[in-house]
Amino acid sequence: MDRNEILYWLRETNEQRLEELWRRADNVRRRAVGDQVHLRGLIEISNVCARSCLYCGLRAPNAKIERYRLTDREILDCAAHAVQLGYGTVVMQAGEDYGVETDRLARLIRQIKSDTPLAVTLSLGERPDQDLVAWRQAGADRYLLRFETSNPKLYKIIHPDLNNRPSDRIAILRRLDQLGYEVGSGVMVGIPGQSYDDLADDIAMFRELRLHMIGVGPWLPHPDTPLAQMASQLRLPPDRQVPNDEITTYKAVALARLACPWANIPSTTALATVNQANGRELGLVRGANVVMPNLTPLRYRPLYEIYPAKACLQESPDDFHLRLRSRIHDIGRTVGAGRGDSKRQTNASSARQAETGG
């Protein structure tokens, strides 16, 4: 899959010709990661955020949302719920919240790892190196941090530095890999100012970073963010601007699969939001192999408003699970058993194997 081919597919609009892309992505998905759909229980542990990303509703300057932080008990109850539903992983996600203290989280990770068979994924922003080290030592298995766009100029516009420390998510991703985490990243599709060339570079970057996990979703304008207001100024001419629509997101999912056959790729909530009826399934038959059901207590969910009208705000974990199971079976797939680790080894485990001659 060379760059020209990526660009060709990104610009293709003919639905019949696109069938070939969907078919290829689905075939590669089946051969590389099989028919299991792995479920990751999402726990949105805090909506507090120190940053001011221009796209995100949780940005610090947004005074319109009420902020919350889950207690230890609430987090552990969510983890127990994940076990009860048969999930192999919990994902603890938050804004970049320094009130989620290093030691407290390390304690929680240790407790989940000793009480349950769950894999633990973290998605807590650009925390300092010592935090990433401490949490890995506590037993965290995976870390998610989207680089959002590989275009440095656009990234700088939409993602201001914090305290004059330059934000280098690519460097953090390489570091996470070194620490032995399974590493996940991804981008938003259709950011105002994102060109087709940029998105092709993003997909090439997924491959260069040898990501274990790739998450992509459409940029959805949040009215209380600057990016929603600036969109018309930033938007490129239509022949260059990537649309933030459903079909373009499927293309990005399918191309991510072709670029990184071994990766775990979720069919994201943002996709389920742009197509409530069957966005989730269409992602799964066009390259994705993971779903991240939300286990956050219902009363907090409306407060985790990254973008408006997020799907599944009011559905209980048990109801969602039953519906999801049957939808997975309806498309001829099975619910994944076990942790659903990446087929790509972490650096740490390949180093260990080299040492032992394995």
Ligand code: 5AD
């Ligand atoms: N629309 C779509 N996705 C968004 N994210 C943040 N804000 C938005 C938005 N307005 C995504 C970013 C972030 C992830 C947690 O959510 O890619 O990394």
